[in-house]
Amino acid sequence: MKLLLVEDDQHLGKLIKQDLVKSGFAVDLAIEGESGEFMGSTENYDIIVLDLGLPKLSGIDILKIWRQNGLDTPVLVLTARDSWYDRVDGFEAGADDYLGKPFHIEELLARLNAILKRSKGRSPRRIEAFGLCLDEDNKTVTQNDIVHNLTPIEFMLLRLFLLNPNKLFTKSRLIESLYELDSDPDSNVLEVYISRLRQKIGKQKIITRRNQGYLFKDTV
Numbered sequence: 001m002k003l004l005l006v007e008d009d010q011h012l013g014k015l016i017k018q019d020l021v022k023s024g025f026a027v028d029l030a031i032e033g034e035s036g037e038f039m040g041s042t043e044n045y046d047i048i049v050l051d052l053g054l055p056k057l058s059g060i061d062i063l064k065i066w067r068q069n070g071l072d073t074p075v076l077v078l079t080a081r082d083s084w085y086d087r088v089d090g091f092e093a094g095a096d097d098y099l100g101k102p103f104h105i106e107e108l109l110a111r112l113n114a115i116l117k118r119s120k121g122r123s124p125r126r127i128e129a130f131g132l133c134l135d136e137d138n139k140t141v142t143q144n145d146i147v148h149n150l151t152p153i154e155f156m157l158l159r160l161f162l163l164n165p166n167k168l169f170t171k172s173r174l175i176e177s178l179y180e181l182d183s184d185p186d187s188n189v190l191e192v193y194i195s196r197l198r199q200k201i202g203k204q205k206i207i208t209r210r211n212q213g214y215l216f217k218d219t220v
Contacts, residue, residue: 001116001159002026002176004048006036006062007078008055016049019105024136024156026176033057040066044173045073047112047119052079052090060093067094074115076108127162130218132201134162141201148200153193161206161216170213 003025007013010031017027028043030036033054040048040062052059063075077095090098096115099108113136127134133142139155141148150158157174174190194214198206207215 001046001156001163002028002044003112004028004030004036004040004043004045006030006033006040006049006054006059007051008032008053009051016105016108019109023109024139024152024159026156033059033062037062037065040073041069041071044176047116048073048075049078049108049112050075050095052077060089063090063093063095074119076111076115078103078108127159129162129165130205130216132158132162132205134158143201150200151193151196154197154200157193158197158201164216166215166217168209168213168215174214 001024003020005013005017005020005027007016007029008031013029013031017029020027028039028045030039033056036050036054037057050059050063054062059077059079063077066073066075074096075094076097076099077090078099078101079090080101096118097111099111127136131143134140134155135142136159139150139152141150141158160169160174171190194206194208205216205218207217209215
């Protein structure tokens with residue numbers, strides 16, 4: 001699950017990024033408005049955490065640009081300004097949720113999962129497709145009453161597949177989602193983890209399309 005964090009406080013941004021990565025997100029961090037706006041407009045993210053008080057270009061202006069250009073990626077607004085009219089401004093600009101500083105990382109994660117639930121129409125804690133049930137809290141997958149533990153990369157891969165059944169992913173797109181843990185696009189690390197996943201959930205669930213990528217589907 002790929003996330004963009006736009007936060008000008010570099011120390012806070014690094015701390016938030018570390019916690020998000022531990023929770024299964026692949027995180028890009030932008031520390032000022034112009035780069036954040038550019039990254040959100042040009043990269044493919046599943047969700048965005050956007051601070052309002054940014055240098056050069058404010059978070060509200062960034063959000064307005066994204067929405068005016070048709071970007072529908074879910075956005076959680078993060079700010080030290082917690083008055084009611086700031087909240088109204090954020091929602092009117094197109095925010096999906098609003099979290100005031102200071103905050104606990106557990107609340108941020110809960111709000112992100114709730115947003116993803118609404119946008120995907122699936123439970124944020126248990127995701128099911130094609131006879132598989134992914135437990136996000138315990139990082140396990142259950143199939144035919146058999147529970148398999150997942151490594152962080154296996155979990156991130158399978159979560160992406162389960163949230164996007166029957167969607168073809170290129171190798172580069174999958175590597176982008178996992179880059180925080182293994183980033184070398186020329187290595188065979190992706191194939192290694194795909195192979196490990198197949199051993200746990202069955203070879204037929206993840207289809208290789210030659211020169212195209214991988215497809216998660218039910219072939220039974």
